[in-house]
Amino acid sequence: MLQVEGLTVRFGGLTAVNDLSFSVRAGEVFAMMGPNGAGKTTAFDAIGGFVQASAGAVRFDDRPILGMAPERIAALGIRRTFQNNGILREMSVLENVLTGLELSTPNTFLGVVTGWPSAARAERSAVRRARGMLEQMDIAELEERAAGDLSFGQQRMVEIARALVAGARLIMLDEPAVGLSPNERVHLGQVLRRLAGTGIAILLVEHVQDLVMAVSDEVLVLNYGRKLVQGPPETVRQNQEVLEAYLGNG
Ligand SMILES: Nc1ncnc2c1ncn2[C@@H]1O[C@H](COP(=O)(O)OP(=O)(O)OP(=O)(O)O)[C@@H](O)[C@H]1O
Ligand SMILES: [Mg+2]
Structure with a gap:
């Protein structure tokens, strides 16, 4: 689904x-690990069109996407969450998820105000979709709550629902386990596996090794922007000694 070849990003x-290369298949959980500053977020930024790559190629469904605007890449079906929680704290959970549809259904809400029947239908179907996502995230009963009042784990579910509601087929999650309790981490892992089971590809940046090892099909370790090792979790775990020499224990 996603093919990254020789991706290079320079800042001055x-x-x-x-020169980063990897590919992600439909239904796969693909994790990127590595120390602070290794280039994980920058790789996401380049794939999503948020920073300009200096070299390389990225294909999504065989279509080259490098150089496209972020909105176009999102419209093709690649969405992300941000490292610093992007929740709209004052809005309800349902409204937060609905903002994920803005790109694909312009003027829906204006249309409702002005009474277009087609817009009202679009709005109803948008709400149905959003509720369906909340159910998949196990937070359906929270839809009326202000998102800022939820636990970190619940907020993370809202962010993922928002990323997926417009029909994304690849989501990039940047350190989704930050601030989560051990139970919330386990739940996050379950939700990621469930989503992958529906064919969604998940590109995950994560420091929490237990989560990565538990949910990933493939793990890539980055260091100074370069791939150090890639393989199934067991293989990467076997490389642990090598890794610890490079990365320390975190
Ligand atoms: N917009 C920018 N301009 C200049 N340098 C940048 C920019 N963004 C990131 N960098 C640098 O690029 C390198 C990679 O940063 P990046 O944020 O991708 O790392 P990371 O692996 O996501 O780290 P962390 O685990 O801390 O989130 C770092 O040295 C960082 O300082
Ligand atoms: Mg980062």
Whole structure:
């Protein structure tokens, strides 16, 4: 589904992502690990069109996407969450998820105000979709609550629902386990596996090793922008000694 080839991102003299290649299949959980500053977020940014790549190619369903605007890439079906929680705290859970549809259904809400029947239908179907996503995330009963009042784990579910509601087929999650309790981490892992089971591809940046090892089909370790090792979790775990020499224990 996603093919990254020789991706390179330079910021002035710093090469944040260096000749990085990997591919992600439908239904796969693909994790990227590596120390602070390794280039994980920058790789997401480049794939999503948020920073310009200096070299390389990225294909989504065999279509080259590097250089496209972020909105176009999102419209093709790649969505992400951000490292610093992007929740709209004052809005309800349902409204937060509905904002994920803005790109694909312009003027829906204006249409409702002005009474277009087609817009009212679109709005009803949008709400249905959003509720369906909340159910998949196990937070359906929270739809009326202000998102800012939820636990971190619940907020993370809202963010993922928002990323998926417009029909994304690949989601990029940047450190989704930050701030989560152990139980919430387990739940997050279950939800990610459930989503992958529906054919959604998940690209995950995560420091929490237990979560990565438990949910990932494939793990890639980045260091100074370069791929150090890639393989199934067991293989990467076997490389642990090598990794610890490079990465320390975190
Ligand atoms: N917009 C930018 N301009 C200049 N340098 C940048 C920019 N964004 C990131 N960098 C640098 O690129 C390198 C990679 O940063 P990046 O944020 O991708 O790392 P990361 O692996 O996501 O780290 P963390 O685990 O801390 O989130 C770092 O040295 C960082 O300082
Ligand atoms: Mg980062």
